[in-house]
Amino acid sequence: MTETLSMNLNGERATLSPALLDKYNQPGPRYTSYPTxxxxxxxxxxxxxxxxxxxxxxxxxxxxxxxxxxxxxxxxxxxxxxxxxxxxxxxxxxxxxxxxxxxxxxxxxxxxxxxxxxxxxxxxxxxxxxxxxxxxxxxxxxxxxxxxxxxxxxxxxxxxxxxxxxxxxxxxxxxxxxxxxxxxxxxxxxxxxxxxxxxxxxxxxxxxxxxxxxxxxxxxxxxxxxxxxxxxxxxxxxxxxxxxxxxxxxxxxxxxxxxxxxxxxxxxxxxxxxxxxxxxxxxxxxxxxxxxxxxxxxxxxxxxxxxxxxxxxxxxxxxxxxxxxxxxxxxxxxxxGVSSISGLEAVYAQNWRDLPAYYAAIDRGEWPTMRGMRVSAEDQLRRAVINRLLCHGLVIKSEIEREFGIHFDDHFALELARLADLERDQLVRREDDRIAVAALGRIFIRNIAMVFDAYLQTPAMQQKVFSRTL
Ligand SMILES: C[S@@+](CC[C@H](N)C(=O)[O-])C[C@H]1O[C@@H](n2cnc3c(N)ncnc32)[C@H](O)[C@@H]1O
Ligand code: SF4
CATH class of the missing domain: 3.80.30.20 (tm_1862 like domain)
Structure with a gap:
């Protein structure tokens, strides 16, 4: 199939081919939290x-x-x-x-x-x-x-x-x-x-x-x-x-x-x-x-x-x-409540996901926490980048550098190199002082965020099955 789809996203035009759709419509997280x-x-x-x-x-x-x-x-x-x-x-x-x-x-x-x-x-x-x-x-x-x-x-x-x-x-x-x-x-x-x-x-x-x-x-x-x-x-x-x-x-x-x-x-x-x-x-x-x-x-x-x-x-x-x-x-x-999630600056936690376990914990006078995680400084840095991509479609490097005391291009050298492929496909633009999401990238925003997800590269995570990005 050679047909392409052309769309207008808030004033910017984007064109999608079936090949690009196949390439980017892959399983990936929705990033309601990071780490997921x-x-x-x-x-x-x-x-x-x-x-x-x-x-x-x-x-x-x-x-x-x-x-x-x-x-x-x-x-x-x-x-x-x-x-x-x-x-x-x-x-x-x-x-x-x-x-x-x-x-x-x-x-x-x-x-x-x-x-x-x-x-x-x-x-x-x-x-x-x-x-x-x-x-x-x-x-x-x-x-x-x-x-x-x-x-x-x-x-x-x-x-x-x-x-x-x-x-x-x-x-x-x-x-x-x-x-x-x-x-x-x-x-x-x-x-x-x-x-x-x-x-x-x-x-x-x-x-x-x-x-x-x-x-x-x-x-x-x-x-x-x-x-x-x-x-x-x-x-x-x-x-x-x-x-x-x-x-x-x-x-x-x-x-x-x-x-x-x-x-x-x-x-x-x-x-x-x-x-x-x-x-x-x-x-x-x-x-x-x-x-x-x-x-x-x-x-x-x-x-x-x-x-x-x-x-x-x-x-x-x-x-x-x-x-x-x-x-x-x-x-x-x-x-x-059952299965609910708490998110503080440096912690995520989730309550028991089934009623009997949730009730039993509360009946014992305990908090009904099933699992959670401490969010490291590196996680917080990556979360800030991912959130900016998802919310603003823009990461200004100097803002991240000031907030986290890093040198952006050094710290994310690998990720910036990985973005080259997405730039060729017109999802994103790497500029000196920023990363800007292009119109097509707004559709495949999860794929751009995934580049900054340090956990997706681990063997345990590669076995998890997420829904597709589209
Ligand atoms: C808790 S429900 C909303 C409230 C109420 N239970 C209802 O269905 O009207 C939250 C929303 O999740 C969405 N949802 C549920 N299952 C989904 C799925 N498998 N894929 C995508 N969205 C889903 C639906 O749009 C649903 O309205
Ligand atoms: S089962 Fe239906 S009504 Fe209940 S939460 Fe899911 S979508 Fe809403």
């Missing part, structure tokens, strides 16, 4: 995390807080789902979970200096609105008992329109939630039936419009490209329907096919669009969303130009954490 989670291990435990929390309190200026609560329950499994979920139709499962979550919160908050304010709170899942409105009010009250909030805190929640009532939305707005992220994925009936997620457009649109009347500051919607039976035409229709709804932000995730981790994904494998066919679906979404005025922020995310993510990107203050892109670069992240 497969590097963390159980040599790092609860006491290490507790000590890291105490050290964070003792800093001259302790960082503000970003809190993440994982609410894992869903009524039924969507077959594509790669999240950490607990599927149950028995609503009583929430009682023990909320009890344990409150115990965890009490222990964690005892180790956080009370003057440190919460600047960001996020409830993710699973489906947080699996909780009843009363349970939501009750959990929120417990959080307020243990933590104090900055007046302009970002308070967000993921909602599944199929499991969310107008009452849920009113309760959330009254509590002070100001950000919603709505799971949509695809409006096509055949795609929806195949992935066991039937979600009518009318129901979704009605809930979306209702939320608008409640005055949430920002509404995001999630779509996935590369789902079974998706075609250019069918996904184009989904994208048009989304544009008509006019959300503030849109995530167009690349479907992550990992049947060795999520067996149920195997059921529709033969109907998946692949390679150039899958990429064309994304390419069309980029064209339609940018024509409609959205800006491509990077790594699957789009936002209106007046959205604070765009402003932060222009000012090079944009940051990335486990919840995606954020303007809250300076926060320490504390994750509560």
């Amino acid at each position: 989670a497969p590097e963390w291990d159980d040599a790092f435990g609860a006491e290490d995390l507790r000590q890291a929390f105490c050290e964070a309190n003792r800093k001259a200026q302790p960082a503000p807080l970003s809190l993440y609560f994982h609410l894992p329950f869903c009524q039924a499994l969507c077959l594509f789902c790669g999240c950490n979920t607990v599927i149950s139709k028995n609503r009583k499962v929430t009682n023990p979970y909320l009890d344990h979550l409150k115990k965890e919160m009490a222990t964690v908050s005892e180790n956080i200096e009370p003057s440190r304010q919460v600047e960001q709170l996020h409830w993710g899942g699973g489906t947080p609105t699996y909780l009843s409105p009363d349970e939501i009010v009750n959990l929120y009250a417990a959080i307020e008992q243990h933590f104090s909030f900055a007046p302009d805190a970002e308070i967000g929640i993921e909602i599944d329109p199929r499991a969310t009532t107008e009452e849920h939305c009113r309760v959330l707005a009254n509590l002070g939630f100001n950000r919603l992220s709505m799971g949509i994925q695809d409006f096509n009936p055949l795609v929806q039936q195949t992935v066991h997620r039937v979600q009518p457009y009318d129901l979704t649109r009605a809930l979306f419009e209702y939320c608008r009347t409640l005055g949430f500051t920002s509404i995001n919607v999630d779509l996935i490209y590369g789902l079974p039976h998706q075609t250019l035409e069918s996904f184009g229709d989904t994208v048009e329907k989304i544009i008509a709804m006019n959300p503030d932000r849109i995530a167009v995730f690349s479907y992550a096919h990992v049947p060795w981790l999520k067996k149920q994904q195997g059921s529709f494998a033969k109907h998946l669009p692949q390679g150039l066919e899958k990429f064309r679906i994304f390419h069309q979404a980029i064209a339609r969303l940018t024509d409609a005025g959205y800006r491509y922020i990077g790594m699957d995310h789009f936002a209106r130009p007046d959205d604070e993510l765009c402003k932060a990107q222009d000012q090079r203050s944009l940051h990335r954490n486990f919840q995606g892109y954020t303007t809250k670069a300076n926060c320490d992240l504390y994750g509560l």
Whole structure:
């Protein structure tokens, strides 16, 4: 096939050939952290995390807080789902979970200096609105008992329109939630039936419009490209329907096919669009969303130009954490609930990923830490480079040199040499004082970041299997 695809990314043109797509569409991490989670291990435990929390309190200026609560329950499994979920139709499962979550919160908050304010709170899942409105009010009250909030805190929640009532939305707005992220994925009936997620457009649109009347500051919607039976035409229709709804932000995730981790994904494998066919679906979404005025922020995310993510990107203050892109670069992240992740300047840690182990640790009066890692000075340096690539598409060498006391060209001589190949393919430009990501490099940004990942070169890591970069 000799056909090439030409695209316009925020004013810069890029051309992609099938050969380049093959070359760069390889398994690779998504860099929600660096070092990435497969590097963390159980040599790092609860006491290490507790000590890291105490050290964070003792800093001259302790960082503000970003809190993440994982609410894992869903009524039924969507077959594509790669999240950490607990599927149950028995609503009583929430009682023990909320009890344990409150115990965890009490222990964690005892180790956080009370003057440190919460600047960001996020409830993710699973489906947080699996909780009843009363349970939501009750959990929120417990959080307020243990933590104090900055007046302009970002308070967000993921909602599944199929499991969310107008009452849920009113309760959330009254509590002070100001950000919603709505799971949509695809409006096509055949795609929806195949992935066991039937979600009518009318129901979704009605809930979306209702939320608008409640005055949430920002509404995001999630779509996935590369789902079974998706075609250019069918996904184009989904994208048009989304544009008509006019959300503030849109995530167009690349479907992550990992049947060795999520067996149920195997059921529709033969109907998946692949390679150039899958990429064309994304390419069309980029064209339609940018024509409609959205800006491509990077790594699957789009936002209106007046959205604070765009402003932060222009000012090079944009940051990335486990919840995606954020303007809250300076926060320490504390994750509560099953499988949740905490990320401090020099530490990552993850809670037990299954309910019995999570409950058992809390019942023993312990922190439910399963694994983690101390982030070395070299890791922090590489993380800074990777984050700048992912968030700003630009690394200014002198900034890194000042921050980390290194000579960039000497320290990264090997990496700069490896970038030569990506420069020939027009993904990146190596200049004297900077590394600039080119338009095509914004699509293959994970591949550029991978050049700076010291762990990918180790034999253990080469055996890990990630999803493909596109
Ligand atoms: C926790 S869910 C969102 C909330 C809610 N459970 C729902 O589905 O509406 C987070 C998002 O992850 C994305 N997601 C889940 N599995 C995925 C996969 N295998 N590949 C790409 N994105 C995926 C979906 O877009 C989903 O909306
Ligand atoms: S996509 Fe959302 S609703 Fe579906 S199983 Fe995953 S977490 Fe649950």
